[in-house]
Amino acid sequence: MTVTMAKAINTGLRRAMDQDGSVLLMGQDIGALGGVFRITDGLWKDFGDSRVVDTPLGESGIVGAAIGLAMRGYRPVCEIQFDGFVFPAFDQITTQLAKMRYRTAGRVALPVTIRIPYGGGIGAVEHHSESPEAYFAHTPGLRVVTFASSQDAYDVTRSAIASDDPVIVLEPKRRYWDKSPLETGDAVLPLPLASIAHAGSDVTLVCYGPTVRTCLSVAQVAADEGRSVEVVDLRSLSPWDEDTVLDSVRRTGRCIVVHEASVSGGLGAEIAARVSERAFYMLEAPVLRVGGFHTPYPVSRIEDEYLPDLDRILDAIDRSFAV
Amino acid sequence: MRLIASVWPLCDDESVDDLVQLLTPAGQRVEHPDYRLALEAGELLGLYRDMVLVRRMDVEATALQRQGELGLWASCLGQEAAQVGSARAQRPTDMCFPSYREHGVAWVKGVEPLQILGLFRGVNYGGWDPRERYIHVYTLVIGSQALHATGYAMGVQRDDTDDAVVAYFGDGATSQGDLNEALVWASVNAAPVVFFCQNNQWAISEPVERQSRVPIAQRATGFGIPAVRVDGNDVLACHAVMSAALETARDGGGPVFIEAFTYRMGAHTTSDDPSRYRIADELESWRAKDPIDRMRSYLETEGILTADQQLALDADSDALAAAVRAGVLEMRNPEPLDMFDNVYAGAHPLVTAERASYASYLASFVDEARS
């Protein structure tokens, strides 16, 4: 079966709700409308008001109330409408949700999932195109995941909900309508580690979410130019799969991290630091990063200048080989 | 499971008895004991003209979005009276803080239509100077601007002028933490700010009952802020109520909360599909309360609006629409390197370095093309 990523998430949510009566969805416009991206389409009709809750308009309320529900034995899945609107809930997420297990000496688990459509490239107005993953990956106590295929969308959605830790699920919104194969198994897998999305031997591209597809195109183009590119899809951002990345980099000797978020202080900096620490003598060139600049996300008419694209990644590959 | 909706009846939001009204839906002028209005014929005509032109601009913007010239448009269809009436009541130096649908307010404040459309085309994040127009740029994050308005009003208070400040927001916004904090702050500081809530019955797909079990205005009183509900489709009532609230604020009476009871006639934005969540009948019943129609019949009955004037206004509307269209089509994209401007007041080495390196990257394509 080939389905859109949006449909795969929807199917994953439905399956989780079917299997576990304590799973409930909360968010703005997720009921009759099915969410602004229609990810929860049909769920309110089938599961009703008690399990699909159109919340009042307040993100701190959504996450704060989810914490209480979780303490009472529920598994809330919160939808934040857009990346730029998660910040009113930032305090509840970083100060309460992330630390509760620690503060209660392990007595209180908060199996809360927070789904956030994230990233740019959809021609949106401001606050609708951001990549806030570094804030969350920087916060101990949170697991942070994303995906780049329908199968991973389905699996990650279900494993995030099943996790006894709070999980931030960053959904690459500009890939929602991309179609790829999906098998809807019953087994709930553990949260995934990295996967090799394309095998290669000359340079490793580390990417996740929306930039995976871009990097796969890069691999095609580079192949025509005689360069063999390995594409590592991280999938999980906290924890991230050091072993898979290092194994790849030890084979290729070159590493480039690609993400949409500003590179300064971004996840790429963390990855570059670890790779340098653990594989310094295997590197043929410094680890490079391709991503957004140290500016607010720019207006949509020039967002393509900000987003890492084919040319900028190929350019980075050239620079890596020029060393 | 006990969900509250099943045990606690909703407030009767349809009961509009307590709404201040000076013009009935049929266009009949009525008096209200607390709100008198003494506007000259020219001013009345001006309110009508504003509403007609704003609607024409709005309709043109929707068309431009459909044709791919705007990324998005948030229509203010149906809310012209609330916006024009409340904005015309302000003095030029009364600062206001809009959300994203206040095109009628921006219009009255002297913002050029093309300056409004830039954000929706995606060429800027706010095309005007807030200090010049006394209207801040649009705020898309729900509720944030209510605190900005409150802080600005606290500044006005310290400056010892009798300016007043207005915060615009929707019914959905009243659930947001920032909005509630703004009410607390304004109240305890007696800040000269008017909270103007356009209750258009919907926050995207969520009806106002999802936000409040009582009429929204009633909430304000709990914060110690006097509140009034006004017929938001009655431009005269909105003008009168706002004028009175601004006077209270100017005179040191502290904040006032106005709930303008109105209706979002269009979709939430051009990305929205209301057929998924609301019934056509509702729209029909509100169409009968259209803010422009009722003002027109009033002005015609009074002989203030003649057939010739209406013809001239129609011509002006068409000219405005044509100018908006032509202007949007001519709107240039920013240059790529503009992205690095205005991140900081002074130099920032990282931004400087990234700009330089991106400039030489872009130049490398030009060189390639030449060679």
Ligand SMILES: Cc1ncc(C[n+]2csc(CCOP(=O)(O)OP(=O)(O)O)c2C)c(N)n1
């Ligand atoms: C903090 C935040 N959360 C969510 C959104 C997404 N959103 C945009 S408009 C809207 C509904 C707003 O409703 P209301 O306040 O009634 O204003 P209206 O659109 O009806 O004018 C929502 C949820 C947002 N812009 N900001």
Ligand SMILES: [Mg+2]
């Ligand atoms: Mg509303």
